[in-house]
Amino acid sequence: MxxxxxxxxxxxxxxxxxxxxxxxxxxxxxxxxxxxxxxxNWGLDFTGGTIIEIGFQQSVELDEVRDALANNQIEGATLQHFGSSQDVLIRLSPHEGVKVEEQGRQVLAAAQKINPAATLKRVEFVGPSxxxxxxxxxxxxxxxxxxxxxxxxxxxxxxxxxxxxxxxxxxxxxxxxxxxxxxxxxxxxxxxxxxxxxxxxxxxxxxxxxxxxxxxxxxxxxxxxxxxxxxxxxxxxxxxxxxxxxxxxxxxxxxxxxxxxxxxxxxxxxxxxxxxxxxxxxxxxxxxxxxxxxxxxxxxxxxxxxxxxxxxxxx
Missing domain, CATH: 1.20.1640.10 (Multidrug efflux transporter AcrB transmembrane domain)
Structure with a gap:
C-alpha cells in the first residue's frame, strides 16, 4: 500500500x-x-406537490428562471432541466387554498417574463400517499x-x-x-x-x-x-x-x-x-x-x- x-x-x-x-x-x-x-423539512417526494414543465424557445439558465419565480413571489421551487436546456421542470410544495391549475398559471406568467413564447407543457400533482x-x-x-x-x-x-x-x-x-x-x-x-x-x-x-x-x-x-x-x-x-x-x-x-x-x-x-x-x-x-x-x-x-x-x- x-x-x-x-x-x-x-x-x-x-x-x-x-x-x-x-x-x-x-x-x-x-x-x-x-x-x-x-x-x-420533507421534500416533494414525501409531502406531495405540483410538478410543472415549462418549454422555452431557446436555452435558459435555471438561475434566471429561479429569479423570475422569486419576483412573482413563488418560493420554495426546485428546478432542473428536463430533456434539454429549453425545458425546465419545476416542483412546488402544496399551498393551502391554491389549486394546481392556479400554480401552473402563476409559473407560466413568471416564465413568460423571460420569454413571451414560453409554453406550459404539463401540470401534475403528486399525492402525499x-x-x-x-x-x-x-x-x-x-x-x-x-x-x-x-x-x-x-x-x-x-x-x-x-x-x-x-x-x-x-x-x-x-x-x-x-x-x-x-x-x-x-x-x-x-x-x-x-x-x-x-x-x-x-x-x-x-x-x-x-x-x-x-x-x-x-x-x-x-x-x-x-x-x-x-x-x-x-x-x-x-x-x-x-x-x-x-x-x-x-x-x-x-x-x-x-x-x-x-x-x-x-x-x-x-x-x-x-x-x-x-x-x-x-x-x-x-x-x-x-x-x-x-x-x-x-x-x-x-x-x-x-x-x-x-x-x-x-x-
Whole structure:
C-alpha cells in the first residue's frame, strides 16, 4: 500500500477514547432532540406537490428562471432541466387554498417574463400517499442494510467488533439526520440515497481497521488491546487520508457547484464522510475496546486431530 506518512511509534488514539465517546454520545443526544422537536423539512417526494414543465424557445439558465419565480413571489421551487436546456421542470410544495391549475398559471406568467413564447407543457400533482410509501420503503431499506451489516461483521470478525461497527453506523446516520433537522435542509430521496452511501462508506473504513486489527492480534504477542488498536489505526492512516481526502474533495465540488437539486445529497455526504472517518476510531474501535475484545477472540480455533490425545502403544 502506498504510504504517504510514516510513524516510528503508534499514534495514541485510544488515549482519547473516553472523551471521544462522550463527545459522540452528546452529539447523538442533541441530534435526536433536534429530530424529535424540529422534525424534517420533507421534500416533494414525501409531502406531495405540483410538478410543472415549462418549454422555452431557446436555452435558459435555471438561475434566471429561479429569479423570475422569486419576483412573482413563488418560493420554495426546485428546478432542473428536463430533456434539454429549453425545458425546465419545476416542483412546488402544496399551498393551502391554491389549486394546481392556479400554480401552473402563476409559473407560466413568471416564465413568460423571460420569454413571451414560453409554453406550459404539463401540470401534475403528486399525492402525499406516494410520499408515505416512499418514506416507509426508505426506512425499511435502511433497517435491512443495518441488520445485514451486523450479521456480516459478526460472522467475519467477532461480535464485539460487530457491535462497535453498528454503533458507528448509527452514530453517523443520527448526526447527519440531526444536522438536517437543525438547519431544516430539504429531505428528499436523494438524501436517502446519500445516507445509504454513507452507511457503505463508514462500514468500509471500519472494516479496513478491523482487518488490520485482526492481523496484528495474531502476529504481535506483546502489547495490550489499546496498543494493538493504536498500531492498527496508525498503519491504516495513510489509506484513510487518501480515501477520505479524495472523497471529501469530490463531494465538496458537488456541494459548491452541483446546484440546488443535489444540495441535500452533497450535504449528507459531506457530514457522513467526515463523521464516518472519525467514528471508525472513536466509536467502533473504542466501543470494541471497552467491550473487552482481546487477542484470544481473534485467534483461529484449534482443531485437535483424532487420536492426538492417545499415547502410542509400543509392541
Amino acid at each position: 502506498f504510504q504517504i506518512l510514516h510513524f516510528e511509534k503508534p499514534i495514541p488514539f485510544m488515549k482519547f477514547a473516553k472523551p471521544g465517546m462522550i463527545f459522540s454520545a452528546a452529539l447523538m443526544v442533541l441530534s435526536l432532540v433536534c429530530v424529535f422537536q424540529k422534525g424534517f 406516494v410520499g408515505e410509501e416512499l418514506a416507509t420503503d426508505g426506512a425499511l431499506a435502511m433497517l435491512a442494510s443495518v441488520i445485514c451489516i451486523l450479521l456480516y461483521v459478526a460472522f467475519r470478525f467477532e461480535w464485539r467488533l460487530a457491535v462497535g461497527g453498528i454503533a458507528s453506523l448509527v452514530h453517523d446516520i443520527v448526526i447527519t439526520l440531526g444536522i438536517f433537522a437543525w438547519f431544516q435542509i430539504e429531505f428528499d430521496l436523494t438524501v436517502v440515497a446519500a445516507l445509504m452511501t454513507v452507511v457503505g462508506y463508514s462500514l468500509n473504513d471500519t472494516i479496513v481497521v478491523f482487518d488490520r486489527l485482526r492481523e496484528n492480534f495474531r502476529k504481535i504477542r506483546k502489547g495490550d488491546t489499546p496498543y494493538i488498536l493504536d498500531l492498527s489505526m496508525t498503519e491504516t492512516l495513510s489509506r484513510t487520508i487518501i480515501t477520505s481526502g479524495l472523497t471529501f474533495v469530490v463531494v465538496m465540488a458537488l456541494f459548491l457547484k452541483g446546484g440546488p437539486l443535489i444540495h441535500g445529497f452533497s450535504t449528507a455526504m459531506l457530514v457522513g464522510v467526515g463523521f464516518g472517518t472519525y467514528s471508525s476510531i472513536y466509536v467502533a474501535s473504542a466501543l470494541a475496546m471497552y467491550l473487552g475484545v482481546k487477542r484470544e477472540h481473534m485467534l483461529p480455533p484449534q482443531i485437535e486431530k483424532e487420536g492426538a490425545d492417545q499415547q502410542e502403544i509400543m509392541p
